[in-house]
Amino acid sequence: MEQFDVIILLGHRLYDDGTPCLNTLARVRVAADLWKHGRAPIIVSCGYKGYNNENHNTTQADVMADLLVQFGIPDACIIRERLSRTTWENLCNTRKLLGKEHFTAAVATSDAQMPRALYMCKRQGIEAKGFPARLPHDKFWRARRRLEHLFTFENHVGWSGNRQPKWFLPIRNSLMKRDKRLSNEQYETYNSMLRKGDS
Helix, strand or coil: CCCCCEEEECCCCECCCCCECHHHHHHHHHHHHHHHCCCCCCEEEECCCCCCCCCCCCCHHHHHHHHHHHCCCCHHHEEEECCCCCHHHHHHHHHHHHCCCCCEEEEEEECCCHHHHHHHHHHCCCEEEEEEECCCCCHHHHHHHHHHHHHCHHHHCCCCHHHCCCCCHHHHHHHCCCCCCCCHHHHHHHHHHHHHCCC
């Protein structure tokens, strides 16, 4: 079994009240499974509030770390990286927290985001392998993965988040179609589904 120095759990957006969406839960599950299978001793939970989540005081890193604890991961094995707003910053800040320039990492993120995440790891000299989080209804996101390679030029020219040119935002937004808001019942149902894997 391939071993890594760390598991990087990349941040994902939260709803306006600070609750996670299905994609966030799926990423957390992947990271928890990797840790339980002994792939790495540490999980770095990444993410600030995000550009569209200024109405609450919860960070993505804290929400995902709390979920990891619910899935049975000891809090002592979780590092909370609360400052980054982009994937690039996730990786930069992880390097600072670990105090290492070069290390191996298992990256847990959404299926569609994986090519870009691994591309950024390579640019930063991080030896990484991806473990994508997939959802049953994720046909749109799986199709979007095939388009990711066409837009890696944004990393070369330094575009990220709100710094992208205005003409590019409609194209980006059409690709970043959001999943529907979860009801409390859907959230609890999915959460219980994840927990069944622990029993």
